[in-house]
Amino acid sequence: MNQAITVDDQGLNHGLPCSLGGALSALSGIDGVDILVNGPSSCTGFAAGMVEGCHPICERNANRFNRLAVDGHPRIPCTEITDTDVILGISDKLVQAVELLVQKGRGRCIAVVNSCSLSLIGEDADNILMDHDLSSRILYLESTGCARSISKGYSEAIIKLIEKETDPKAAPARNTVNILGLPITQYSWKHDAREIRRLMGMAGLKVNTVLAAGANLEEIRNLVSAGLNVVINPEYGIEIAEFMKKRFNQPYVTAKRMPIGFDATRGLMDDVCGFMGIPRSDALKREEEHCRREGFLALTHSSRTEKIRGLPVAIFGEWAFVAGLGSFLHDYLGCRPVILGISGRETLTPGETGLLPCRDEGVQILLNPGMDQTLSALHKHRPVITFGSAFEEYLLNQVNLSPGFFIQTSMPEFNRTNLVHRPYLGFAGGLTFIEAILNCRLTSQYPYSFGEGESGVFQS
């Protein structure tokens, strides 16, 4: 391996929110769950704002909690803890808020999520709820947002929900799978969920649920009916899959990295079909052929296609996404990843590093990249296309690369919306990225050829 691995030394782990955000994003992706944050309005407002950005609901329904005596966010109320409550105790506020939610909430399940300050202070909200006989409908989560990752908060919330809601004796349904590890904080999650359902359908499989990505409580109750759990993103799904294997003896197969593009998707679908004992269907074969042909035609007919080989690209995001996209760009399109920025991780196992496209000379892997590191890497490597979030876009504008294109692939986003079905996962995901990259190249009027990204010939 020739890559340099650097961990953020400026302590600006700007890429990802806390585990409170993870818990709220998990629960908000399931219809029928009302959420109450036991904490201050500030934490709630930030995390709920993020959830609303990822998974907006109709404004006509959004303010249903407005007239409760609990505040926070139009969508997710909170107990509005202040310094006085920390001294005098939160019991009254919590009980009052839960009682109001029991009375006026629409969901069948109420999830109470502690914010990190409350957890550090040691408030025993679980006991308070039990004392007031409110625990039967309540799912209580000790979120401790501060020190743990968003994926941890996500997994724990889902596991708690499964413990409470899933029926271990649900009748098995033939050729049915659950999809795990697709959080609503993943940019394009709606399209990806739809695409994965479509692919499974082509394979002759029924999807019970795409867990926490537009799911409902009925699907959670029937989780055990599926014959297999399919983990799309190991960072978010593997813990849940392990839990379900241990608790319900339910098997799982997992994508090694996110299935973006042709080979990775084929590998996952082969694993799934193989486990379920069904042959690859004609529909699935046709879909793969169609996508490969469309991509091939676009690539062979584009006058700028030759310039994709060796194209220096930077990819920022969580590990499984960077590995998935990076491999497609590197192995299929022949792009040259020069920066791989992994959010939310301070270390990688050798196995995880091995799945990154970092075999070439001069790849820089940034772990938990901060602003200085990201800026310095962009300056140094001068990628022609950067894949990432609005944070990287903002930094890219500072570097003023010419030409320097940005393709939004992760959250947060400030200035875009993503409505048309353009999935990032699956065979079609490969086409999405081929299209995006070709459009960058075709609109570029700059006399650019590759290699100059590093040499800085055109550096202003």
Add this chain to the structure above:
Amino acid sequence: MSENKHKYSIPRVKGSQLSCTLVGALSVLLNLRNTAVLLHGTPGCAHYGLKFCQQMLLREGEIIHDFSPPRMNFRTTALSENELIFGGEDLLRQKIEETLATFPDFPLLVIPSCTVEVIGDDVSGVCEEMSHRTGREVVYFSMGGFLKGDYFEGINSAYFDLIDRFLKPASDIDPRRVNLVAERSLMPTADIDFMEVRRLLALLGLDINTRFVRNLDFKALPDVPRAALNLPASTNQSLSVCERLCQKFQTPYIQEGFPGGFEDTRTWLSAIRDALKLDADIEELMAAEKDFFLQEMSRRGNPFKGLKIIVNTAPLHLGWLVEFLDLLQADILEMNILSTGYFEADFLDAPGGLSCPVNSGMDLEAVLANNLQKKADVYLQCSSHHAPIPNHQPGLLVREVPLFPPVGPRGLLNLFVEWSRWLQFTGVEGWRNESSNNC
């Protein structure tokens, strides 16, 4: 307490704490140029804080470029579980050293979050120690997330700390220069409002000494006491800062925030004239301003003339809107005000004070049902973060009113042009017919 303490401010939910001191402090301190800000707290707070600030910067970028150089001076200690158990002081020392090295010419402003308050780090002591050890300015700001109060307390506390530590009395006070104090930096219109204020002050022959602290160079802080008068940007955020400046440096200030509408502008200009004992004919000035507005309105054509309008609103001071619609010769059928059982009552204009029928204390369903019954041409809505009014019914022509009034006569003119363009479009909004059952 000033009578108009809550004039032009966000209506507060009863018993609610709006956000936390961290956000308030960031909204002040990130405006200072040539400083570095270090948040001693968790990665989550840093993420949300940075997102919030970048949104602020992006918004600035969208609107006007002259006033918004990129500021990437925000750092965090990003506490891990280890520090939560064993304390974060060592990490703070390390990050202070690193940040000072990254910004060799900048003072460092350190803000602790609520988790740091809970684990009991001596942030003040570490800042003092590092200041002695490095010979650089490492300034502790006494925040503590939600444990030290809300957004407004964070703003006040940050301003008070800046005043107490960095401002010294000045002898060379310039009688023609004034400060703009505590502008609303998070409002996307902050710099547009500033331009109108600057224009109005020029009519009185006055110059701006400093914007305290909007885009202010840290080295220019000692210039703040050289102003002859302080002008609070708003009555809820800025008056206490003006009062502190007055206590420390005897700089007088006026009680009015930046003006919304003609009457407000008249009062505001008169207050400045009186405070500085200027020889200016405000009536003449205002007559010229109004003439210009009416001429422009007539030149462009007034599509609002004779239109029937219903206003739905959270409890806000809307005298400026009523005055504006009167100028446009529109007919306000009624004003529906959402229940004050939910909001703090003192944010509400006295119903008798408005020259239109007012229905107070309505709940949301009643407002929406009322809108469907009455036949208005246009529905204007003043919302808030806590009370969005989801008025998406088919056939309604609905326009959001700014939460705060546009500043000065030119602000109103700008609003008139924008609304006229909107109203003159004759298309329909087919999407309003969609069902929301699946949302």
